[in-house]
Amino acid sequence: MHAPRLIRSPLSIVPGRVPARESVGFPRARVIEIASAEADAAGMSTAVQILLACQREGDSVAWVQPRGGTLYPPDLHAAGLDLDALAVVHVPxxxxxxxxxxxxxLLLRTGAFGAVALDLTEVRPPRGEAWLGRLASLAREHDARAVLLGPARAAASFGALVSLRVSPRRRRTRPGRHRVELEILKNKAGASPHFEGEWRAPEGVR
Amino acid sequence: MKPPRVAVVDVPGLPPERRAALAHRLLAFSPRVEPDPERAGVFFLDPSGLEGIFGRPSKWIRRVHGALREEGLEGAVVMGFSRFPAWAVARARGGVRVLASPEDERAEAREAPLSLLELGPELERALHKLGIDTLGSFLDLPRGEVSTRFGARAKSLHALFAEALTPPLEAFAEDARILVEAELEFPDAQVDRLLFCLKGALHTLLAELGRRGLSLSSLLVGLELEWGEPLALTLEPAHETRDARVLLELARLRLASVELRAPVQKLSLEAKPCRLEGRQLTLFDTRAVDPLAPRFTRTVDPDAAARGLARLRASFGEDAVTRAILEDAWLPEHAFAWEPITHVARPKPREGDAPFLVRRIHPKPKSLPSTPDGRPRTDPPIVAMAGPYRFQSGLHREGAYARDYFYAERTDGSLLFLYRDLHHERWFLQGALD
Incomplete structure (x- = not known):
């Protein structure tokens, strides 16, 4: 007599319908950190792709940056983002x-945003992990993504409550075309984010 | 029998200085009162939905008429179906009346002498010469002819009295200041205690707004300090409200971000009043239950988003929450602007585009040193440059610019976006791909 076997079967996915929780591979309800440790990083571009995926799922999104930040809306528009559905918060x-x-x-607490990106590249993050805990619980409660852009060349993560930490790096494939490869530095969510295909670049970039 | 749709209060010869006071008095009988912009003593009221408070229409108009008498005024109150025919009846017949039907109203209005209807002496004289002395005979004239012979104003009056033109009732906005002041027992700079004091004053203010049937669109909080200049903070809720909790939360957020240079000795709250508009309440939590739905997985509660944005404005300033507007300009720093928002739209992103590498752009370009051969110097050094892409404005205009833009690749792989200012012959770092 054979011992009972655990049979694993692949999840059935209806053709043409992508599970909303895994679009572009960045999980919902989690804190995602994008590390920009390298000079050829594509941190902001990756964050924009996450926001774009959220918008394609029908969610409004928000970007939080220090007043006088470096967000460049014409490029976001070129990437396909709907700027009317992107709230940009300028913090003094x-x-x-x-x-x-x-x-x-405050944005995540409303439950109205599918993703909120915090641009912490130029500022000192808050001390401790209480803030991360609040972001993580709000992201979980409202099934949203909290996207943190880490400081340039930061060696360490913001904290233990970050579920997914990736380091995106850009590589030129041919003039004007690049690939972005994600190095997974931490993965507590079991997610497998990756980008396929070539990326466009602003006109004039080789 | 059709219910009346409009009430007219007609006080011929009302002094203009008493007009505003009477309009306020009439607000006690209807939340929607429109003083006629051309006739000082004429007010149109919306009587709908007031039966539960005042009883039958005849009772309501008697109370309105009683209020006129208390003010020492003589006038007519007529409830009818159309504004200008009802006013013609009020002016011609006077008294306190509820008209039975639109047909009765029309028939009675036709009898009104034109001399009473404030058409203006010129038009009145011209019509009188033609033997037209009543509203009925005036309305019998073809409107096109009226326009040709007597002008646009006569045509407009003809249309109003003939009910061809029925503009919606434009209720006047309360512009009176509603101000509450509260003195602190001892000057205090502690936010919690200030909030407690503010709460008491806020309840008084909201009670006064409630008494007037109004709501609040913004709240001006004045803080008189023990020494130094007073502070003024403006709180704008997501939409008009009389909810003390919402306002207190905004006040808490704003006070937390304000540095008080001295203890506060007196608080003042001034409301910017507005009409309280009814809102549809959400009966069900409409969050989608289908986890596989690729679109519209989240049903946005627009009020929740708006409340959140109001909290952000209270915390970081009125212009802190924005959306980007693209501008028609060549220079990167002028190619967009930030526009304050109170609501976020439903997204309509473009589909099917390949991913795009975006740039970080410094709002103020950073100056770069040059090498002896005139190239930009960075650390690590630049190994390749693509360009130039010249942006140039008119040569002799004020603010003229001429820039040669380049993409520069450094040895560490960074792709910089920089330019040479041709007027000043200097290099600037505009941004970088990220």
Whole structure:
């Protein structure tokens, strides 16, 4: 007599319908950190692709940056984002990383946003992990993505409550075309994000 | 029998200085009162939905008429179906009346002498010469002819009295200041205690708004300090409200972001009043239940988003929450603008595009040193440059520019977006691919 076997079967997916929780491979209800440790990183481009995927799922999205930040809307438009459905929050510089985290919390708490990106590349993040805990619980409660852009050349993660930490790097394939490869630095969500195909670049980039 | 749709209060010869006071008095009988812009003593009221408060229409108009008498005014109150015919009846017949049907209203209005209807002496004289002395005979004239012979104003009056033109009732907005002041027992700078004091004043303010049947579109909080300049904070809720909790939360967020240089000794709250508009309440939580639905997986509660954005404005300033507007300009720093928003739209992203590498752009380009051979110097050094792409404006205009843009690749793989200012012969870093 044979011992009972656990039979694993692949999830059936209706053709043409992508499970909403796994579009572009970045899981919902999680804190996602994008590390820009290398000079050839594509951190902001990756964040924009996550926001775009959320918009394609029908969700509004938000970007939080210090006042006078470096977000460049014409490129976001070129990437396909609907700028009318992108709330951009400008936090006064004196509020620092604490202000950015607070803005992220207030946005996630509404439950109206599918993704909120915090641009922490130029500011010191808040101390401790309480802010991450609040972001993680709000992301979980509202089935949203909290996307953190880490400081340039940061060696360490923001904290243990980050579910997925990726380092996107750009590589030229031919003039004006690039590939972005994701190095997974931490993966507590069991996700497998990756980008396929070539990326366009602004006109004039070789 | 059709219910009346409009009530007219006609006080001939009302002094203009008493007009606003009477309009306020009439607000006690209807939330929608429109003073006629051309006739000082004429007010149109919306009587719909008031039976539960005032009883039958005849009772309601008697109370309105009683209010006129209390003010020492003599006038007519007529409830009818169309604004200008009803007013013609009020002016011609006077008294306190509820008209039975639109047909009765029309028939009675036709009898009204034109001399009472404030058409203006010129038009009145011209019509009188033709033997036209009543509203009925005026309305019998073809409107096209009226326009040709007597002008646009006569045509407009003809259309109004003939009910060919029925403009919606435009209720006047309450513009009176509603101000509440509260003195602190001891000057205090502690936010929680200030909020407690503010809460008491806020309830008084909201009670006054409630008494007037109004709501609040923004709240001006004045803080008189023990020394130094007073502070003024403006709180704007997501939509008009009389909810103290919403306002207190915004006040807490705003006060937390304000640095008080001295203890506060007096608070003042000034409401910007507005009409309280009814809103549809959500009966069900409409979040989608289909986890595989590729689109519209989240049903946005627009009020929740708007409340969140209001909290952000309270925390970080009125212009903190924006959307981007693309501008028709060549220079990257002028190619967009930020526009404050109170709501976020449903997304309509483009589909099917290949992913796009975006640039970070510095709002103020950073100056770069040059090498002796005139190339930009960076650390690590640049190994390749693509360009130039020249952006140039008119040579002799103010603010003229001439820039040669380049993409520069450094040895570490960074792709910089930089330009040479041809007027100043200097290099600037505009941004980088990220």
């Amino acid at each position: 510089p004196e509020a620092g990383g604490v202000g950015l985290a607070k803005a992220g919390e």
